[in-house]
Amino acid sequence: MLCMSSDPVSAKRALRAELRERRRIRPAPEREASTASLTTQLIALTQALGARTVACYLSTPDEPDTRPFLAWARTNGVDVLLPVSRDDGLLDWAAYDSDDEGEDVLGMPVPIGGIVPPIMVGEVGLMLVPAAACDEGGMRMGWGRGYFDKTLGSMDNRPPVFAVLFDDEIVDALPHEPHDQPVDGVVTPGGIRRF
Ligand SMILES: Nc1nc2c(c(=O)[nH]1)N(C=O)[C@@H](CNc1ccc(C(=O)N[C@@H](CCC(=O)O)C(=O)O)cc1)CN2
Numbered sequence: 750m751l752c753m754s755s756d757p758v759s760a761k762r763a764l765r766a767e768l769r770e771r772r773r774i775r776p777a778p779e780r781e782a783s784t785a786s787l788t789t790q791l792i793a794l795t796q797a798l799g800a801r802t803v804a805c806y807l808s809t810p811d812e813p814d815t816r817p818f819l820a821w822a823r824t825n826g827v828d829v830l831l832p833v834s835r836d837d838g839l840l841d842w843a844a845y846d847s848d849d850e851g852e853d854v855l856g857m858p859v860p861i862g863g864i865v866p867p868i869m870v871g872e873v874g875l876m877l878v879p880a881a882a883c884d885e886g887g888m889r890m891g892w893g894r895g896y897f898d899k900t901l902g903s904m905d906n907r908p909p910v911f912a913v914l915f916d917d918e919i920v921d922a923l924p925h926e927p928h929d930q931p932v933d934g935v936v937t938p939g940g941i942r943r944f
């Protein structure tokens with residue numbers, strides 16, 4: 750049972766710590782076993798939406814593994830944009846056009862390729878976003894820097910937005926604040942959920 754507190758900011762902080770720890774101790778064989786199913790679901794969603802360009806992220810070792818999906822996208826002519834965190838709290842987007850990786854200001858893996866004009870992320874057919882958890886109403890909680898809330902909140906025409914999670918990270922209800930942006934669905938190794 751995940752703990753709740755009346756103040757959303759501290760409730761989120763406590764939940765994030767719990768979820769981060771859960772990811773950290775998730776046995777590698779379990780995470781690896783879930784990757785093939787997750788990849789199948791991500792491909793199915795991309796195809797169902799007919800997306801020719803997707804925004805995604807380069808996963809870290811504790812996150813649901815997006816890399817086999819990214820490899821599929823590359824060999825199947827689906828263009829990919831990946832986020833690059835900026836110092837000012839906003840995201841740049843870079844094309845995934847080689848396997849060369851660097852790190853952004855927060856130490857997250859990023860492609861070396863050039864930054865694209867910001868409007869391009871508004872034109873993707875599917876946006877796959879990282880998250881710590883989502884609730885049954887589609888409310889999303891991230892890792893606490895507000896990058897995706899700001900990005901989603903500033904988009905005029907939002908593409909379909911799906912959070913990528915492990916199955917046990919969909920919870921009944923999350924604490925939320927007015928700036929929190931809901932998602933249209935979640936993709937987990939167990940399937941695709943639309944809200
Ligand atoms: N793979 C991946 N790339 C991503 C994200 C992500 O969640 N996953 N992001 C999603 O937004 C953005 C980067 N956001 C980040 C948010 C928090 C922390 C972080 O280190 N948080 C610390 C505690 C926060 C702090 O230092 O104040 C931690 O988790 O220990 C790093 C990156 C863009 N790129």
Ligand SMILES: Nc1ncnc2c1ncn2[C@@H]1O[C@H](COP(=O)(O)OP(=O)(O)OP(=O)(O)O)[C@@H](O)[C@H]1O
Binds near residue numbers: 895
């Ligand atoms: N649209 C926004 N405009 C300005 N500040 C924002 C906006 N969205 C979030 N923030 C700020 O960002 C910080 C983190 O917000 P929050 O805890 O909701 O992050 P999160 O959902 O975990 O992050 P993310 O969206 O990066 O995954 C808060 O201090 C919040 O005030």
